[in-house]
Amino acid sequence: MTHQGTDLEVVEPKGEVEAEQVALPPAEAVDQIPATAGVQVHPGPRQYVLIGIVLVVITAFEVAASYLEGDVNSNLIILFLGVAAAVKFFLVCSWYMHMKQDAPFFRRVFLVGLVGATIVYGIALTTFAATLLK
Amino acid sequence: MAQAVVATTEHGAVAPADAHGTHATNTGVSNAKLGIWLFLSSEALFFGAFIATYFLYRGRDAQFLKGPKPSDMFNIPFTSVTSFILLMSSLTMVLALAAIQRGDHRQLRVWLLATALFGLTFIGGQLFEFTEFYRGGLKLSTNMFGTTFFVLTGIHGAHVTMGIVWLLVLWGRSSGGHLPQAKSEAVEIAGLYWHFVDIVWIFIFTAIYLIPQH
Numbered sequence: 605m606t607h608q609g610t611d612l613e614v615v616e617p618k619g620e621v622e623a624e625q626v627a628l629p630p631a632e633a634v635d636q637i638p639a640t641a642g643v644q645v646h647p648g649p650r651q652y653v654l655i656g657i658v659l660v661v662i663t664a665f666e667v668a669a670s671y672l673e674g675d676v677n678s679n680l681i682i683l684f685l686g687v688a689a690a691v692k693f694f695l696v697c698s699w700y701m702h703m704k705q706d707a708p709f710f711r712r713v714f715l716v717g718l719v720g721a722t723i724v725y726g727i728a729l730t731t732f733a734a735t736l737l738k
Numbered sequence: 739m740a741q742a743v744v745a746t747t748e749h750g751a752v753a754p755a756d757a758h759g760t761h762a763t764n765t766g767v768s769n770a771k772l773g774i775w776l777f778l779s780s781e782a783l784f785f786g787a788f789i790a791t792y793f794l795y796r797g798r799d800a801q802f803l804k805g806p807k808p809s810d811m812f813n814i815p816f817t818s819v820t821s822f823i824l825l826m827s828s829l830t831m832v833l834a835l836a837a838i839q840r841g842d843h844r845q846l847r848v849w850l851l852a853t854a855l856f857g858l859t860f861i862g863g864q865l866f867e868f869t870e871f872y873r874g875g876l877k878l879s880t881n882m883f884g885t886t887f888f889v890l891t892g893i894h895g896a897h898v899t900m901g902i903v904w905l906l907v908l909w910g911r912s913s914g915g916h917l918p919q920a921k922s923e924a925v926e927i928a929g930l931y932w933h934f935v936d937i938v939w940i941f942i943f944t945a946i947y948l949i950p951q952h
Contacts, residue, residue, distance in 0.1 A: 701930055710771060
């Protein structure tokens with residue numbers, strides 16, 4: 605069995621998933637659902653290139669900002685660099701790693717590590733930094 | 739505009755059609771993809787430890803600045819170019835995935851090879867930088883800056899090297915006709931690893947090279 609327009613073979617789910625499968629609408633009804641409702645659409649090459657250009661531009665601004673040391677308050681530079689790195693991280697994760705389109709479960713699994721690292725090392729830094737400053 | 743269509747459900751819990759040729763699982767999501775995301779999650783903790791250690795000693799410990807200082811050693815324009823190359827490798831990697839998802843195997847091999855070459859260029863740049871630092875008197879045991887810098891960037895470089903090997907294996911499989919469109923998930927998983935290595939460098943580059951040294 606294939607879904608109309610996708611040429612993709614339907615794999616019958618097993619185990620717990622079967623209960624959910626019972627509630628699915630008939631195949632004719634599924635075919636009328638808009639593609640965005642049940643089909644994961646990855647961005648095309650053009651969007652990938654656009655994101656690449658944005659990443660390069662942000663990096664150029666970052667490098668330029670690092671040369672402003674002495675002329676601009678260093679805390680402002682650090683704030684800008686932190687935000688820029690976060691924006692680049694978000695762009696790569698959501699577009700290149702397809703976090704926006706993939707199953708949210710994967711996103712949650714990754715966030716556990718990220719948030720865990722932030723908490724653990726945040727505590728470590730605040731604890732040991734104080735010791736080193738003495 | 740060309741768009742790669744991959745069938746899955748809205749929340750990914752049930753996959754009535756799987757473009758990656760994977761089997762239905764109890765979780766409803768691909769085990770291989772779940773595995774790589776778990777691995778990347780653990781890698782976030784792994785790299786976090788080294789980045790935190792760098793910040794812990796950065797400019798605070800007298801040991802950190804005994805000998806060559808970061809400002810004496812860094813060549814920002816050079817590292818900016820290698821960072822740009824690594825960023826571009828993420829673009830070529832995702833173009834390789836788009837190519838296999840539309841069944842264009844020739845383009846897949848071109849982009850895989852381009853990604854591996856960009857990665858090799860980055861590693862070449864890192865080795866050049868390490869050599870320059872060594873000649874400038876900065877070794878692993880010179881001071882805490884040397885220790886934290888070489889360990890953090892060295893481990894990242896090892897990850898990039900592993901990624902290059904992975905990409906070349908995929909390229910070889912594709913060249914031998916052993917990487918059909920139905921197995922595009924193999925490229926997607928390698929891509930996830932590669933992009934992760936890229937985002938780790940985004941933070942390393944900012945944290946070590948760009949943030950002003952007090």
